[in-house]
Amino acid sequence: MDQEQLQADLAILPIGTAIKLTGLTARQIRYYEANDLISIARSDSNQRLFSLNNLQRLMQIKRLLNDEHHLDQVRQLLAKMDVDHLEHHENRVRRNLKDEVWLASPFSRASANSRQNPFLHS
Known part of the structure; x- marks a missing residue:
């Protein structure tokens, strides 16, 4: 958090x-x-x-x-908003985790190094 x-x-x-x-x-x-x-x-x-x-x-x-909206409708709408918010938060966490895993992988470092110095793989 x-x-x-x-x-x-x-x-x-x-x-x-x-x-x-x-x-x-x-x-x-x-x-x-x-x-x-x-x-x-x-x-x-x-x-x-x-x-x-x-x-x-x-x-x-x-x-x-x-x-x-009636009270029961409000309760249902708020519950749906909570679920939507939670799903959005979970998706953001997954994207961040995916990005971090990629950045920590050796493939990410190799591609980053080759972009920084194009003569390394000549």
Whole structure:
């Protein structure tokens, strides 16, 4: 997991900040949480703490509900978005791994050396 993703997952924002940034009320946020549309971290004193990813999810929920989707539809759409995001992430990891394996292979070094010095194989 890269540094940017770790920062986006870091739950440090209080509910007041989430309210200001999303335009939602505390009641709406609690309702979404109670209906399993979002999972929110809790502090030791049981206060809700939000990450940037939580805020993005709240904005998705708000947008979907404003588009007149029902709660069950929103839940299904969010699940599909999560699957799509996971597949995209897995594909990116596979591409990166493939690139790293290629760069570590002797074939990659041989072709790189021949490109750097065309007289090596004359």
